[in-house]
Amino acid sequence: MMLSELAPGERGTIQRYETDTPPSRLLEMGLVPGTTVEVVRRAPLGDPIYLNVRGYHLAVREHDAELIHVDEA
Amino acid sequence: MPSDSSDSPVSSASVETSLRHVALAGNPNVGKTTVFNLLTGMKQKVANYPGVTVERKSGRLADRAGIEVIDLPGTYSLNPKSIDERVAYDVLVGRMDGEAPPDVVVCVVDATNLERNLYLVSQILDLGLPVVVALNMMDAAAENGIEVDIETLSDELGVPVVPLVARQGRGTEALRAAIFNAAESASNGQAPSSADPAPARQWPLQSAVERPVEALADQLAEEAPDVPPRQRQFEALGALTSDPLLTVWEDRAPAFYQAVLQARERLSERNVPYQHAETLGRYQWISPLARTVVTTVNDASERTLSDQIDAVLTHRIAGPAIFGAILLLVFQAVFTWAVPAMDFIEAAVGWTGQTTRAVMPNGLVEDLLVEGVIAGVGNVIVFLPQILLLFFFLGLMEDTGYMARTAFIMDRLMRRMGLSGGSVVPLLSSYACAVPGIMAARTLDSERDRIITIMVAPLMSCSARLPVYTLFIAAFIPAGSFVGVIGYQGLAMFALYLLGTVMAFVAAWILKTFVFTGDSSMFVMELPPYRLPQGKHLLQRMWGRVRLFAVRAGKIILGASVLLWILASFPAAEPDPERQAQRQAVQTQYQATIDSVAAARNVSPEQVVAGDLPGSVVEAKARRDAKLAVLSTAAASAQARQSFIGRFSRTIEPVMQPLGFDWKITAGIVSAIAAREVIISALSTIYSVGSGQETVLREALQADTYPNGDPVYTPLVAVSLMVFFVFALQCMSTLAVAKRELNSWFWPSVMWLYMFALAYVFSLAIYQGGQMLGVGG
Numbered sequence: 001m002m003l004s005e006l007a008p009g010e011r012g013t014i015q016r017y018e019t020d021t022p023p024s025r026l027l028e029m030g031l032v033p034g035t036t037v038e039v040v041r042r043a044p045l046g047d048p049i050y051l052n053v054r055g056y057h058l059a060v061r062e063h064d065a066e067l068i069h070v071d072e073a
Numbered sequence: 074m075p076s077d078s079s080d081s082p083v084s085s086a087s088v089e090t091s092l093r094h095v096a097l098a099g100n101p102n103v104g105k106t107t108v109f110n111l112l113t114g115m116k117q118k119v120a121n122y123p124g125v126t127v128e129r130k131s132g133r134l135a136d137r138a139g140i141e142v143i144d145l146p147g148t149y150s151l152n153p154k155s156i157d158e159r160v161a162y163d164v165l166v167g168r169m170d171g172e173a174p175p176d177v178v179v180c181v182v183d184a185t186n187l188e189r190n191l192y193l194v195s196q197i198l199d200l201g202l203p204v205v206v207a208l209n210m211m212d213a214a215a216e217n218g219i220e221v222d223i224e225t226l227s228d229e230l231g232v233p234v235v236p237l238v239a240r241q242g243r244g245t246e247a248l249r250a251a252i253f254n255a256a257e258s259a260s261n262g263q264a265p266s267s268a269d270p271a272p273a274r275q276w277p278l279q280s281a282v283e284r285p286v287e288a289l290a291d292q293l294a295e296e297a298p299d300v301p302p303r304q305r306q307f308e309a310l311g312a313l314t315s316d317p318l319l320t321v322w323e324d325r326a327p328a329f330y331q332a333v334l335q336a337r338e339r340l341s342e343r344n345v346p347y348q349h350a351e352t353l354g355r356y357q358w359i360s361p362l363a364r365t366v367v368t369t370v371n372d373a374s375e376r377t378l379s380d381q382i383d384a385v386l387t388h389r390i391a392g393p394a395i396f397g398a399i400l401l402l403v404f405q406a407v408f409t410w411a412v413p414a415m416d417f418i419e420a421a422v423g424w425t426g427q428t429t430r431a432v433m434p435n436g437l438v439e440d441l442l443v444e445g446v447i448a449g450v451g452n453v454i455v456f457l458p459q460i461l462l463l464f465f466f467l468g469l470m471e472d473t474g475y476m477a478r479t480a481f482i483m484d485r486l487m488r489r490m491g492l493s494g495g496s497v498v499p500l501l502s503s504y505a506c507a508v509p510g511i512m513a514a515r516t517l518d519s520e521r522d523r524i525i526t527i528m529v530a531p532l533m534s535c536s537a538r539l540p541v542y543t544l545f546i547a548a549f550i551p552a553g554s555f556v557g558v559i560g561y562q563g564l565a566m567f568a569l570y571l572l573g574t575v576m577a578f579v580a581a582w583i584l585k586t587f588v589f590t591g592d593s594s595m596f597v598m599e600l601p602p603y604r605l606p607q608g609k610h611l612l613q614r615m616w617g618r619v620r621l622f623a624v625r626a627g628k629i630i631l632g633a634s635v636l637l638w639i640l641a642s643f644p645a646a647e648p649d650p651e652r653q654a655q656r657q658a659v660q661t662q663y664q665a666t667i668d669s670v671a672a673a674r675n676v677s678p679e680q681v682v683a684g685d686l687p688g689s690v691v692e693a694k695a696r697r698d699a700k701l702a703v704l705s706t707a708a709a710s711a712q713a714r715q716s717f718i719g720r721f722s723r724t725i726e727p728v729m730q731p732l733g734f735d736w737k738i739t740a741g742i743v744s745a746i747a748a749r750e751v752i753i754s755a756l757s758t759i760y761s762v763g764s765g766q767e768t769v770l771r772e773a774l775q776a777d778t779y780p781n782g783d784p785v786y787t788p789l790v791a792v793s794l795m796v797f798f799v800f801a802l803q804c805m806s807t808l809a810v811a812k813r814e815l816n817s818w819f820w821p822s823v824m825w826l827y828m829f830a831l832a833y834v835f836s837l838a839i840y841q842g843g844q845m846l847g848v849g850g
Binding site: 023033048050056 | 150152154186189192314315348352353356363383388390392393481482485486488494597599601
């Protein structure tokens with residue numbers, strides 16, 4: 001499943017990216033394969049998504065989260 | 074005091090070369106500025122890097138001689154994405170014009186967020202420079218039950234790690250000592266020098282990528298020998314994985330550039346994901362390292378206070394409601410609390426002008442000084458209270474971490490319009506003044522978002538339009554109210570603000586849809602933990618920004634005011650013989666009164682004037698002064714008609730007439746090209762109203778008629794004129810700042826043209842349409 005499909009409160013482990021050229025900022029911020037990510041909540045209008053990753057908080061947009069394959073943890 | 078023995082103390086140039094440079098790097102939100110303040114004390118210099126508007130903050134390391142500390146903009150990685158990050162990168166790799174390569178890099182790290190912070194540390198280590206890690210926020214880490222094994226961390230990184238609580242100043246002395254030692258050993262040749270090869274890479278790079286990187290590094294050595302050997306591998310890897318870093322070499326090392334392109338092609342053919350080989354490799358090293366040195370005592374599922382606050386402030390319903398309430402408060406503050414201070418400044422400027430007139434001999438120099446220079450400076454500083462207040466609130470939002478939440482809440486809405494969550498603050502600031510608004514757009518990662526935000530920011534009605542709106546609404550919009558509740562005047566004001574705001578979104582949407590048709594922008598944003606703001610830090614930044622505004626806008630407005638004064642004063646109108654005669658008559662009449670009193674008392678006229686004036690003379694004097702004032706304002710009015718601006722306005726009157734503007738309104742608009750509010754003083758001159766007498770000006774406008782008896786100003790003309798001011802970019806400061814921020818005249822020119830076109834078309838439609846329908850005519 002995709003990171004965008006996780007409900008608030010759910011966690012997943014990043015498997016791979018849908019594209020060969022993932023946005024480098026996502027990777028630099030620690031969203032690399034093997035990382036466990038928790039969806040904390042969504043913004044009032046549903047997008048962006050508020051994540052808990054490597055002990056800090058990060059907001060990513062839905063269409064970027066749709067690039068990330070996760071396994072539900 | 075230790076110093077370089079090789080230096081002669083005589084020449085100042087050699088002293089400067091002995092100066093060692095320490096660059097302070099780190100992620101955003103790690104307290105880097107606080108650390109910088111601690112290290113340097115109050116002796117700081119703020120300048121600009123050449124060609125960009127990023128501030129260069131530097132200062133001498135306190136208690137140690139010969140060390141300069143530079144505070145770099147916050148950056149998440151050495152793969153720059155914004156201008157701020159580019160500056161940090163260029164300084165660190167020693168490629169910033171006029172900037173010595175750093176001798177030591179201090180990397181400030183947030184102890185509560187060690188893992189992600191180590192990413193930048195690992196990149197900086199690869200540069201091969203002496204590094205000191207400042208592990209900040211040790212107190213917050215302790216509160217959250219996070220323990221860091223500093224010794225192991227230092228061993229694993231191979232550099233000194235100094236624990237800090239920068240807010241309380243704890244650890245400062247140890248950090249200063251560590252920096253000083255690193256700088257000392259660097260200059261004694263104990264640390265790696267620029268001739269040394271690269272340090273051994275501590276993180277695993279997959280071999281399919283490592284081999285081409287080594288080959289590319291060798292090629293770079295041949296073609297660009299000025300790149301320090303220790304840095305070659307880093308540069309080669311950067312060029313391979315990042316387009317912005319590759320383009321640097323297109324002209325400097327064309328063969329290397331081509332080789333990188335070929336290497337990329339070969340790697341793609343073999344399906345090697347070289348683009349993220351670096352990030353993956355670094356995190357493969359960082360993750361286990363962080364697990365080793367960080368112990369979390371608390372249960373990980375326990376929510377911190379910051380999380381609990383966030384649950385409310387980013388809540389689906391409470392979040393937007395609270396944001397709206399905060400906005401209302403800020404607007405209330407900027408528009409009402411600032412008024413007493415603005416009134417005071419206006420009065421002070423007026424007083425300065427009058428005093429100057431009183432002490433200086435009459436003439437051109439006096440006029441230039443009072444009407445050009447003093448009025449010009451006044452035009453700038455009158456906005457300082459509003460800007461100060463706005464920066465105070467913005468600074469508060471930034472320092473507490475709330476700013477990121479506003480972007481989070483608003484992103485979806487803003488994106489529909491072609492903007493991003495990060496555009497919220499720049500656009501809001503633009504309600505006070507587009508200059509800080511455009512400067513605030515710097516925080517946007519995406520160049521596309523930044524350009525669009527800057528292009529539409531001046532459409533938000535700024536405080537310089539307010540006096541124009543106020544004058545014309547008060548004069549021409551009836552004071553009544555709609556259903557007895559909503560006043561027409563307030564409604565008109567609201568409509569003007571709404572018009573500008575809606576048009577900003579339309580313009581952004583057009584730019585997104587037809588100009589920047591590429592991929593939608595990136596939005597990856599850290600939501601830092603909430604922190605209590607620090608008063609000193611807040612005030613310091615407020616002061617820095619206000620100074621930047623005052624200097625930048627001040628120079629341009631001052632120049633423009635002087636130029637406009639010249640255009641309004643020349644060619645000088647012929648003295649009108651009739652007015653001369655009247656002036657003479659008024660004087661003669663006054664003298665006659667004195668003479669008659671003198672004759673009655675049997676004293677000389679001089680004695681009458683020297684003593685207490687009798688009532689009849691006081692009255693005569695008042696009559697004389699009033700008549701003289703009328704005559705001199707009439708002369709000013711004639712001058713306005715005769716001047717370059719007057720002549721020009723009468724020439725282009727036919728172009729402006731379809732909007733309902735006669736030559737006098739046109740002259741007001743032309744005079745206000747540099748700064749909108751100038752239209753009021755220009756109209757005051759044209760209508761022979763003394764400055765500051767707004768009620769008189771209002772009456773003069775209402776009374777003005779064309780030769781055929783029709784009023785010059787109808788409510789329809791007033792609306793047309795106000796709408797013209799909503800759109801037209803009558804502001805030199807905005808153009809100048811946009812030029813600096815975008816580094817070209819192209820976009821500012823487009824900005825001026827499209828806003829002028831909007832102004833003309835809308836005013837034309839309103840006036841012509843209104844006349845056709847017979848509204849307000």
